[in-house]
Amino acid sequence: MEDHQHQLVPSEMALRVKALESLLVEKGLVDPAALDALVDTYENRVGPRNGARVVARAWTDPAYKERLLRDAPGAIAELGFLSMQGEHMVVLENTPRVHNMVVCTLCSCYPWPVLGLPPVWYKSAPYRSRAVIDPRGVLREFGVEIAPEVEVRVWDSTAELRYIVLPERPAGTEAATEDALADLVTRDSMIGVALVRLA
Amino acid sequence: MEDHQHQLVPSEMALRVKALESLLVEKGLVDPAALDALVDTYENRVGPRNGARVVARAWTDPAYKERLLRDAPGAIAELGFLSMQGEHMVVLENTPRVHNMVVCTLCSCYPWPVLGLPPVWYKSAPYRSRAVIDPRGVLREFGVEIAPEVEVRVWDSTAELRYIVLPERPAGTEAATEDALADLVTRDSMIGVALVRLA
Amino acid sequence: MNGIHDMGGMHGFGPVQAEKDEPVFHEPWEGRTHALNRALGAWKKWNIDTGRFGIEQIPPAEYLRMSYYEKWFTRNVELLVKTGLVSRAELESGRPEPGSALRTPPLRAGGVAAIALDRGIASSVEPAVTPLFAIGERVRAKNIQPVGHTRLPRYARGKTGEIHLDHGVYAFPDTSAHGLGENRQHVYSVRFAARELWGHEAPARDSVHIDLWDEYLERA
Amino acid sequence: MNGIHDMGGMHGFGPVQAEKDEPVFHEPWEGRTHALNRALGAWKKWNIDTGRFGIEQIPPAEYLRMSYYEKWFTRNVELLVKTGLVSRAELESGRPEPGSALRTPPLRAGGVAAIALDRGIASSVEPAVTPLFAIGERVRAKNIQPVGHTRLPRYARGKTGEIHLDHGVYAFPDTSAHGLGENRQHVYSVRFAARELWGHEAPARDSVHIDLWDEYLERA
Numbered sequence: 001m002e003d004h005q006h007q008l009v010p011s012e013m014a015l016r017v018k019a020l021e022s023l024l025v026e027k028g029l030v031d032p033a034a035l036d037a038l039v040d041t042y043e044n045r046v047g048p049r050n051g052a053r054v055v056a057r058a059w060t061d062p063a064y065k066e067r068l069l070r071d072a073p074g075a076i077a078e079l080g081f082l083s084m085q086g087e088h089m090v091v092l093e094n095t096p097r098v099h100n101m102v103v104c105t106l107c108s109c110y111p112w113p114v115l116g117l118p119p120v121w122y123k124s125a126p127y128r129s130r131a132v133i134d135p136r137g138v139l140r141e142f143g144v145e146i147a148p149e150v151e152v153r154v155w156d157s158t159a160e161l162r163y164i165v166l167p168e169r170p171a172g173t174e175a176a177t178e179d180a181l182a183d184l185v186t187r188d189s190m191i192g193v194a195l196v197r198l199a
Numbered sequence: 200m201e202d203h204q205h206q207l208v209p210s211e212m213a214l215r216v217k218a219l220e221s222l223l224v225e226k227g228l229v230d231p232a233a234l235d236a237l238v239d240t241y242e243n244r245v246g247p248r249n250g251a252r253v254v255a256r257a258w259t260d261p262a263y264k265e266r267l268l269r270d271a272p273g274a275i276a277e278l279g280f281l282s283m284q285g286e287h288m289v290v291l292e293n294t295p296r297v298h299n300m301v302v303c304t305l306c307s308c309y310p311w312p313v314l315g316l317p318p319v320w321y322k323s324a325p326y327r328s329r330a331v332i333d334p335r336g337v338l339r340e341f342g343v344e345i346a347p348e349v350e351v352r353v354w355d356s357t358a359e360l361r362y363i364v365l366p367e368r369p370a371g372t373e374a375a376t377e378d379a380l381a382d383l384v385t386r387d388s389m390i391g392v393a394l395v396r397l398a
Numbered sequence: 399m400n401g402i403h404d405m406g407g408m409h410g411f412g413p414v415q416a417e418k419d420e421p422v423f424h425e426p427w428e429g430r431t432h433a434l435n436r437a438l439g440a441w442k443k444w445n446i447d448t449g450r451f452g453i454e455q456i457p458p459a460e461y462l463r464m465s466y467y468e469k470w471f472t473r474n475v476e477l478l479v480k481t482g483l484v485s486r487a488e489l490e491s492g493r494p495e496p497g498s499a500l501r502t503p504p505l506r507a508g509g510v511a512a513i514a515l516d517r518g519i520a521s522s523v524e525p526a527v528t529p530l531f532a533i534g535e536r537v538r539a540k541n542i543q544p545v546g547h548t549r550l551p552r553y554a555r556g557k558t559g560e561i562h563l564d565h566g567v568y569a570f571p572d573t574s575a576h577g578l579g580e581n582r583q584h585v586y587s588v589r590f591a592a593r594e595l596w597g598h599e600a601p602a603r604d605s606v607h608i609d610l611w612d613e614y615l616e617r618a
Numbered sequence: 619m620n621g622i623h624d625m626g627g628m629h630g631f632g633p634v635q636a637e638k639d640e641p642v643f644h645e646p647w648e649g650r651t652h653a654l655n656r657a658l659g660a661w662k663k664w665n666i667d668t669g670r671f672g673i674e675q676i677p678p679a680e681y682l683r684m685s686y687y688e689k690w691f692t693r694n695v696e697l698l699v700k701t702g703l704v705s706r707a708e709l710e711s712g713r714p715e716p717g718s719a720l721r722t723p724p725l726r727a728g729g730v731a732a733i734a735l736d737r738g739i740a741s742s743v744e745p746a747v748t749p750l751f752a753i754g755e756r757v758r759a760k761n762i763q764p765v766g767h768t769r770l771p772r773y774a775r776g777k778t779g780e781i782h783l784d785h786g787v788y789a790f791p792d793t794s795a796h797g798l799g800e801n802r803q804h805v806y807s808v809r810f811a812a813r814e815l816w817g818h819e820a821p822a823r824d825s826v827h828i829d830l831w832d833e834y835l836e837r838a
Contacts, residue, residue, distance in 0.1 A: 013645070013647050013685075013687075013688060013691065014645065014646070014647040016647075016691065017647040017650050017651050017654075017691060018647070018650075019712050020654070020691070020694075020695065020709075021650055021654060022712065023704065023708060023709070023712055023713065023714070024654065024658070024704070026713065026714050027703075027704070027708075027714045027718065027720065027721060028719075028720040028721035028722055028723060029658065029661070029703055029704070029721055029723060030654060030657040030658065030723050030725070031657070031723040031725065031726050031727060033726070033727035034653070034657050034723065034725045034726055034727045034729070034730055035650060035653040035654065035657055036653075036727065037727040037730035037731075038652070038653035038656050038657065038730050038734075039643075039649040039650065039652070039653050041730055041731070041734045042642055042643075042649070042652065042734075043642045043643065043649065045734065046734055047642070088785065088786075090783070090785075090807075103626075105624070105625060105626030105627075105771055105773075106623055106624060106626075106670075106769060106771060107623060107670055107673065108686070112734075113734065116642065117642055117652070119636065119637065119640050120637060120640060120644075120686065121634050121635055121636045121637065123686050124631075124634065124635070125458070125625055125628075125631040125682065126631040126632050126633060126634045126635065127634045128625050128626065129625040129626060129627065129628040129629070129630075129631050130628075130629075130631070130634070131626075132626045132627060132773065132815070132826050133400075133543060133626070133627040133628075133629075133773075133815075133816055135824070136821070136824075138634055141633055141634050142634070142636070148821065149823075151823040151824060151825070152812075152821065152823075152824040152825075153824070153825050153826075153827060154824075154825070154826045154827070155807075155826075155827045156626065156771065156826060156827065156828045156829070157829065158769045158770075158771060158828055158829045158830065159769060159785065159788060159805045159829035159830075159831070160666075160788055160805075161785050161805070161807070161829050188636075212425070212427050212465075212467075212468060212471070213425065213426070213427040215427075215471065216427040216430050216431055216434075216471060217427070217430075218492050219434070219471070219474075219475065219489075220430055220434060221492065222484065222488060222489070222492055222493065222494070223434065223438070223484070225493065225494050226483075226484070226488075226494045226498065226500065226501060227500040227501035227502055227503060228437075228438065228441070228483055228484070228501055228503060229434060229437040229438065229503050229505070230437070230503040230505065230506050230507060232506070232507035233433070233437050233503065233505045233506055233507045233509070233510055234430060234433040234434065234437055235433075235507065236507040236510035236511075237432070237433035237436050237437065237510050237514075238423070238429040238430065238432070238433050240510055240511070240514045241422055241423075241429070241432065241514075242422045242423065242429065244514070245514050246422070287565065287566075289563070289565075289587075302406075304404070304405060304406030304551055304553075305403055305404060305406075305450075305549060305551060306403060306450055306453065307466070311514075312514065315422065316422055316432070318416065318417065318420050319417060319420060319424075319466065320414050320415055320416045320417065322466050323411075323414065323415070324405055324408075324411040324462065324678070325411040325412050325413060325414045325415065326414045327405050327406065328405040328406065328407065328408035328409070328410075328411050329408075329409075329411070329414070330406075331406045331407060331553065331595070331606050332406070332407045332408075332409075332553075332595075332596055332620075332763060334604070335601070335604075337414055340413055340414050341414070341416070347601065348603075350603040350604060350605070351592075351601065351603075351604040351605075352604070352605050352606075352607060353604075353605070353606045353607065354587075354606075354607045355406065355551065355606060355607065355608045355609070356609065357549045357550075357551060357608055357609045357610065358549060358565065358568060358585045358609035358610075358611070359446075359568055359585070359609075360565050360585070360587070360609050387416075399629040399630055400627055400628045400629045400630070401628070401629055401630040402622075402628070402630060407620055407763070407772075408620045408621070408622070408678075409619040409620045409621055409763075409765055410619055410620070410621040410622060410674070410675070410677065410678055411677070411678060412677065454630070455630070457630070457631070457632065458628075458630055458631060458682055459679065459682035459683050462678055462679035462682060463679050463683065540817065541816070541817040542817050542819070543627070543629075543816050543817060543819070545629055552627075556776060596761070596763050597760065597761040597762050597763060599762070599763070
């Protein structure tokens with residue numbers, strides 16, 4: 001639903017946002033260069049590749065994985081994706097017995113530094129409403145069938161904690177390099193609505 | 200909110216309804232004379248005056264009141280406002296200790312034969328959402344302050360039962376005729392969001 | 399379904415706005431829509447529960463945007479197509495399909511006075527259907543999440559109350575709406591303390607009475 | 619508030635629609651709106667809870683109709699006026715009021731890289747604040763109906779779960795959003811069985827973990 005809305009309103013919204021920005025710049029309330037840098041940061045510098053590097057490192061370095069599960073902010077900061085004082089983050093490990101999935105039913109909380117900005121579907125009413133009451137149905141729509149004996153744990157991000165899922169490493173990747181593994185890790189797998197599969 | 204909406208859409212809706220009616224008449228699915236009679240019935244024949252007559256009779260005839268509280272459909276049918284097989288209806292008596300108020304949170308259930316069609320506010324989201332969680336706040340917006348020691352009973356019409364409130368007879372009407380009393384009884388007092396006051 | 403229509407207990411819709419000297423219909427098309435609904439109902443192609451479920455299926459953003467009779471109109475168009483009384487092609491062209499039979503309306507002007515006094519819900523006296531609960535009994539509204547039509551509002555689920563009245567026997571909406579049978583059973587007025595529903599800040603003596611079917615309840 | 623934003627457990631919004639190769643921003647104005655939000659946040663005239671409550675106050679029909687960044691924009695305009703950073707007259711004219719002071723933005727381009735890695739939620743290590751609950755303890759989410767901002771979703775209220783993690787100490791949204799103090803307290807990940815939340819038809823072993831503050835909980 002929401003991903004059609006932005007098609008309907010761009011010109012009016014574009015004008016309104018431009019007018020507000022001009023006013024704020026003229027009043028000295030915002031620095032247009034800071035706005036440029038912010039747009040550039042989220043379009044080009046911060047995104048799910050950060051998270052994929054964390055996952056790939058955890059898959060290949062057991063000591064790192066242990067630190068990641070115990071102290072996610074510290075371990076993520078090691079790779080430079082989080083300031084030291086930073087984000088409160090928890091990494092949820094998927095196993096053959098547990099599948100984790102993340103939602104924010106009340107708004108759109110999401111681990112920006114490691115995954116970038118959330119996709120529209122994550123912020124949409126269908127996902128927010130159904131992830132907690134029918135996670136297996138939602139996963140099915142993403143093409144993921146979770147066996148009945150596997151426990152599905154949904155994490156509703158109602159506070160300042162941010163969750164990322166450490167997906168299962170796919171079989172057949174024993175010889176892959178960390179870089180090659182990072183290429184396999186999708187954003188959706190770190191939200192918990194996809195499995196990592198060989199390309 | 201809703202009572203502004205109908206201002207925005209009349210011409211498009213008028214066209215769509217007219218087109219549907221024409222089609223249904225041409226197919227022999229509806230009789231336009233029946234539609235005319237239905238509109239006339241609800242605009243001119245059925246309405247809160249029916250309920251007001253019931254209330255005034257109950258105020259002036261203790262035996263009728265007793266029948267009304269025990270078997271509302273039967274007592275209402277005595278006055279000709281209900282078919283004998285009719286509507287399942289319950290009359291709720293307001294007293295110095297109990298104030299009753301009726302809502303339909305799930306849609307718009309309302310005792311048509313005695314009150315006519317519901318007003319827009321009764322069908323609106325503000326009333327439906329708040330009547331059950333904050334009835335005293337809603338009553339205050341209608342200008343009714345219920346003392347803390349009075350019990351407020353809200354009746355959510357979730358099934359096929361229809362409720363009307365028998366309001367308290369105002370003091371100073373001891374000498375009034377049944378007709379004069381009926382003139383005092385408002386629709387809102389029979390929904391339970393108003394008290395009956397001397398004009 | 400846990401739809402937008404199930405709004406008891408929500409905040410944020412603003413104050414109740416009563417209109418002074420409100421007309422029965424604000425526009426002629428509202429009156430026609432109301433009348434069409436009654437006249438089409440006489441075909442008995444759908445029941446009251448099907449009709450309610452039809453409105454509940456309007457997408458939430460539309461449900462909140464639309465005026466009341468716009469929702470009725472939208473629902474009726476869907477039901478006309480679904481029951482085959484009208485085809486999509488006819489709706490688009492506005493004309494009966496060539497060769498389609500001319501029907502005879504079941505409701506004529508002469509029949510209107512009678513139905514105005516009777517909404518046609520079948521009688522509730524059925525001694526053969528035994529009530530599962532007695533007046534005064536403590537009951538809990540089940541914590542269920544039907545995806546189809548239901549008349550058990552969310553705000554009551556899992557809450558404990560007391561059987562106040564036994565209203566007699568009615569069709570069960572959760573099956574009746576979906577053509578799964580009337581499944582007739584007793585309906586009760588169940589009294590829930592406001593504090594049970596909303597917590598200890600609610601006034602101590604206030605209550606909400608909700609009409610609930612046998613299958614919605616369990617012994618508390 | 620029991621607003622439309624609190625939609626966990628609702629039906630009727632349709633399937634999740636994922637967009638293939640979705641861009642970070644669909645239109646340039648979305649990127650500018652996101653950036654403006656961060657840049658204005660640097661004035662520290664409001665906090666994250668105030669900001670969330672601002673979005674929750676958008677009327678429900680608008681909330682569902684608006685796109686995500688349209689909601690942000692609407693909220694920010696309201697906050698700018700409410701905090702006095704911008705006047706209604708300025709919004710209407712699009713120009714600073716005559717004689718209004720020229721300010722110096724607290725966030726410059728050079729500061730952007732740092733905040734991109736830090737959302738600025740204050741540290742959670744505060745040994746002076748004692749947790750009210752211990753890991754493994756059974757707790758019940760209170761049945762409360764705050765009319766202001768809250769982060770206790772309706773679907774959890776009155777439900778029993780177990781303290782799974784203690785996340786440390788955070789500002790309490792219900793007071794923080796309204797300028798009533800940070801009221802810092804422990805936040806826990808509380809595990810609720812899916813069956814406790816949704817009834818016995820839910821899968822037996824599934825669960826929902828919700829992050830909840832001390833004041834939302836009571837001993838079960």
